[in-house]
Amino acid sequence: MDADMTDQTNAENNAEKNADMSKTGPAGLVGVSTEPGSKKPDPIVVADNITRTFGGLTAVDVDHVEIQRGAITALIGPNGAGKTTFFNLLTGFDQPNSGSWSLEGKSLKGVAPYKVARLGMVRTFQLTKVLAKLTVIENMRLGATGQKGERFWTAPFKFLWGNQEDEVTKKADELLARFLLDKKREDFAGSLSGGQRKLLEMARALMVDPELVMLDEPMAGVNPALKQSLLGHVKSLRDEGRTVLFVEHDMDMVRDISDWVIVMAQGKIVAEGTPDSVMADQRVIDAYLGAHHDTDLSELDEEALEAEVVAEIEEEEAK
Ligand SMILES: Nc1ncnc2c1ncn2[C@@H]1O[C@H](COP(=O)(O)OP(=O)(O)OP(=O)(O)O)[C@@H](O)[C@H]1O
Numbered sequence: 001m002d003a004d005m006t007d008q009t010n011a012e013n014n015a016e017k018n019a020d021m022s023k024t025g026p027a028g029l030v031g032v033s034t035e036p037g038s039k040k041p042d043p044i045v046v047a048d049n050i051t052r053t054f055g056g057l058t059a060v061d062v063d064h065v066e067i068q069r070g071a072i073t074a075l076i077g078p079n080g081a082g083k084t085t086f087f088n089l090l091t092g093f094d095q096p097n098s099g100s101w102s103l104e105g106k107s108l109k110g111v112a113p114y115k116v117a118r119l120g121m122v123r124t125f126q127l128t129k130v131l132a133k134l135t136v137i138e139n140m141r142l143g144a145t146g147q148k149g150e151r152f153w154t155a156p157f158k159f160l161w162g163n164q165e166d167e168v169t170k171k172a173d174e175l176l177a178r179f180l181l182d183k184k185r186e187d188f189a190g191s192l193s194g195g196q197r198k199l200l201e202m203a204r205a206l207m208v209d210p211e212l213v214m215l216d217e218p219m220a221g222v223n224p225a226l227k228q229s230l231l232g233h234v235k236s237l238r239d240e241g242r243t244v245l246f247v248e249h250d251m252d253m254v255r256d257i258s259d260w261v262i263v264m265a266q267g268k269i270v271a272e273g274t275p276d277s278v279m280a281d282q283r284v285i286d287a288y289l290g291a292h293h294d295t296d297l298s299e300l301d302e303e304a305l306e307a308e309v310v311a312e313i314e315e316e317e318a319k
Pocket residue numbers: 054057059077078079080081082083084085086
């Protein structure tokens with residue numbers, strides 16, 4: 001092949017790459033349909049026909065959902081909508097009655113949680129699962145194993161890690177510094193505040209260098225000062241090319257950092273879209289109000305109220 005041809009081929013390859021880049025992350029979401037279950041240009045997770053029942057109750061009944069790679073997606077919905085159950089199913093902590101789902105095109109059906117973590121999908125928990133009787137650095141090193149339990153930690157880890165231990169500790173220390181937890185390195189995790197535990201859980205999740213980080217209510221129980229710091233950390237995950245999927249009731253956070261919002265109610269996905277479009281969606285307002293949601297609904301209520309007042313004024317003026 002002559003030089004001109006090589007240049008041309010390279011240029012074509014680059015153009016192809018650039019075209020692909022424009023499909024990834026928040027940019028790829030421009031113009032995506034807001035119908036529940038809409039196709040994404042570059043999905044990292046695809047799930048189909050997932051159901052989970054508890055006795056007579058259908059907690060999750062998701063026909064189809066796709067999560068865009070490199071973007072921050074919020075999963076919202078009233079209490080009991082099935083968000084945490086859906087997280088549990090995707091990450092292997094619970095098994096569905098039916099359905100299939102994949103990460104990077106690889107089926108995760110029947111895959112154990114620690115293997116799911118090693119494949120690139122890690123999660124944090126609504127009530128943090130840091131191990132209180134271990135120190136902060138020990139919790140971090142445990143993260144490298146992909147969320148095995150405390151029993152796994154005790155005896156065999158040195159044998160399993162061998163020479164990797166230094167590398168693991170180095171990585172743990174770097175992450176602790178990034179999350180401003182380095183001063184707490186030798187403290188028991190049980191002595192940390194709620195917000196610091198959330199930070200530790202997030203830092204620990206990064207030990208396996210995940211493609212997809214799933215956060216279950218990262219803001220719950222976090223004081224306002226730490227909230228800002230957590231928001232910054234979540235954004236930085238996206239900035240370094242990772243995908244974030246989080247469950248949250250704090251609508252300020254949802255509005256502030258999400259590129260895309262998926263709404264669940266009674267186990268189903270009822271709406272999707274950008275934060276602004278979703279918050280103005282009647283299906284979303286109905287889903288929340290129908291469930292007498294008890295947390296941060298003031299904004300939705302206010303919007304509805306404002307619309308009513310404006311309509312009344314306009315009616316008066318028209319007379
Ligand atoms: N292990 C279980 N056994 C029985 N019912 C369960 C179990 N786990 C969840 N459920 C039920 O499934 C439904 C969905 O619960 P889930 O915790 O997934 O909702 P959620 O949207 O995460 O709610 P929240 O916002 O309050 O955390 C609820 O009615 C809940 O009571």
